[in-house]
Amino acid sequence: MPHLLDPTRNDLETWLAERGEKSFRARQVRQWILHRRAASFEQMTDLPKTLREALEKDFTLWTTQIARHSQSEDGTEKLLLQLADGGRIECVLLRDGTRRTICISSQVGCAMGCVFCASGLDGVDRNLTAGEIVEQMLRLQQLVEPDLRLSHIVVMGMGEPLANLDRLLPALEVASSEAGLGISPRRITISTVGLPPAIRRLTERGVHYNLAVSLHAPNDELRNRLVPVNKNIGLAAILEEADHYFEASGRRLTFEYVLLAGINDQQEHARQLVNLLGSRLALLNVIPYNPVAGLPYATPSNNASRRFREILEQGGINVQFRERKGDKINAACGQLRRSTPPVVTIAAK
Ligand code: SAH
Numbered sequence: 001m002p003h004l005l006d007p008t009r010n011d012l013e014t015w016l017a018e019r020g021e022k023s024f025r026a027r028q029v030r031q032w033i034l035h036r037r038a039a040s041f042e043q044m045t046d047l048p049k050t051l052r053e054a055l056e057k058d059f060t061l062w063t064t065q066i067a068r069h070s071q072s073e074d075g076t077e078k079l080l081l082q083l084a085d086g087g088r089i090e091c092v093l094l095r096d097g098t099r100r101t102i103c104i105s106s107q108v109g110c111a112m113g114c115v116f117c118a119s120g121l122d123g124v125d126r127n128l129t130a131g132e133i134v135e136q137m138l139r140l141q142q143l144v145e146p147d148l149r150l151s152h153i154v155v156m157g158m159g160e161p162l163a164n165l166d167r168l169l170p171a172l173e174v175a176s177s178e179a180g181l182g183i184s185p186r187r188i189t190i191s192t193v194g195l196p197p198a199i200r201r202l203t204e205r206g207v208h209y210n211l212a213v214s215l216h217a218p219n220d221e222l223r224n225r226l227v228p229v230n231k232n233i234g235l236a237a238i239l240e241e242a243d244h245y246f247e248a249s250g251r252r253l254t255f256e257y258v259l260l261a262g263i264n265d266q267q268e269h270a271r272q273l274v275n276l277l278g279s280r281l282a283l284l285n286v287i288p289y290n291p292v293a294g295l296p297y298a299t300p301s302n303n304a305s306r307r308f309r310e311i312l313e314q315g316g317i318n319v320q321f322r323e324r325k326g327d328k329i330n331a332a333c334g335q336l337r338r339s340t341p342p343v344v345t346i347a348a349k
Contacts, residue, residue: 004059005033005138006131007170015058021051027179029055034180037142064135077143083108083132087125089158091136093143100144101152104136106168107159112193113228114216116260118292119158127164133171137181153183156191156212162198172209185209191256193227194238203241203248212254212285213242217264218272226264235276243280253282258289259308261300270308274315284312284319 002011012026028047032038039062041047041055067088068080075095082088087108094101107127110120136157141150153175155161161168172188174180189210192199202211215235217223223230246253255277259265277284286309289299300308305321312319 001058001060003063003129003131004029004055004061005063005134006129007134007174008130008167012059019054025051030179033061033138034174037138037146039142062135063132064139066139077140079136079139079143081136081139083128089128089132089136091140091157093140099151100148101154102137102140102150103154103156104133104140105157105159106133106155106161106164110159111163112160114193114214115226115228116258116289116292116295116297118295124159127167128159130167130170130174133168134174137171137175141181150181150183152187152189154189154191154212156189160193160195161190162192162195162202165198165201169205169207172207186251189254193229194233194242195229196233196237196241199238199241199245203245206248208249208251210251210254211242211245211249212256213238215255215257215273218269218276222264222269226260239276246281253280254285255282256285256287258287259300259305260289261298261304263297265300265304265308267307267311270311271315274312274317277317278315282318284317286312286319286321288322 002009002015004012012029013023016023016025025047029041029044032044032047038044041052041059041061044052047055063084064081066079067082068078070078077093079091080088081091089105089108091105092103094103105128108125109123110117111124113120113123137150137153144150153172155168155172168190172185172190175183176185176188185208189212190202191212191214194213194215199211202209214227215223216226217230220230220234223235242253245251257264257273273284286305288305289297291298309319309321
């Protein structure tokens with residue numbers, strides 16, 4: 001059955017036309033789902049009952065099941081969603097003052113192989129469909145108080161978003177359009193390991209999302225070890241395309257740097273970062289490592305972090321040290337999936 005939430009298809013319009021229904025019904029149905037947070041066709045009470053029943057019969061509204069819903073004391077909520085084919089992905093709602101940021105996944109697993117990350121430990125299974133990406137947004141929106149809205153989106157969950165651009169961009173259009181969730185593109189961030197041809201496509205498409213590049217190392221030798229895909233790419237090519245995107249979009253670049261004790265947290269690394277990024281109008285987001293069971297990496301001591309930070313600040317880098325959120329619920333990407341057994345659905349007789 002067609003997935004109603006998939007923005008790359010216009011099955012609903014075709015279906016309505018074939019049945020001689022008015023075309024405004026499509027808008028009405030989408031409004032129920034996107035704005036009024038309807039969870040079923042039945043709740044769309046200003047649609048004729050016969051139409052609701054027919055929609056119910058011919059369309060799937062939700063393709064995922066909530067396999068687990070965890071909440072932490074700081075207001076962070078995390079969903080483990082099981083997809084129709086049994087694959088599992090994670091998405092998170094973070095509350096911070098007036099912000100309600102969601103973090104969504106773009107793939108089942110990840111092929112990039114970053115050595116410290118839980119998402120890619122078993123490689124990638126498949127790309128998410130645009131509908132599955134939209135579904136994460138709506139499932140998380142349903143956790144927010146009815147009079148409040150989602151304010152920000154970060155595509156920082158499982159997967160490499162730039163390896164699935166054809167499905168990500170239509171989903172982000174639903175997020176950013178007024179008919180959709182109405183979240184301004186400047187409040188939407190795509191985080192990437194750095195795939196130059198895909199960054200170029202973003203530039204050519206003329207989108208205005210924030211781009212965050214996961215750097216994690218100030219030189220190719222170290223980055224090749226931490227982010228294996230870097231061997232075929234290299235920092236210079238990534239920075240060049242990222243700079244083009246900045247020029248075209250006007251969106252200030254963010255670079256992400258996960259601090260790993262004894263590995264990329266040395267003073268010389270901070271100095272190299274100053275040289276690498278120094279001339280750019282960019283933000284460096286330093287992320288404390290969220291330890292992953294079974295992996296030999298640790299969060300640096302406060303002293304090491306402080307020294308690292310001082311060098312960056314003295315070097316004139318615009319740096320932000322992010323605090324950890326949602327630790328207790330395994331909020332770092334890919335962790336919840338690994339710690340939860342699959343949902344077993346018992347087929348109805
Ligand atoms: N593939 C994309 C987006 C997914 S991960 C990318 O590489 O940017 C989002 C960010 O979380 C990346 O910077 C990633 O390196 C980082 N990350 C992964 N595992 C982490 C962990 N255990 N602790 C802290 N950050 C982590």
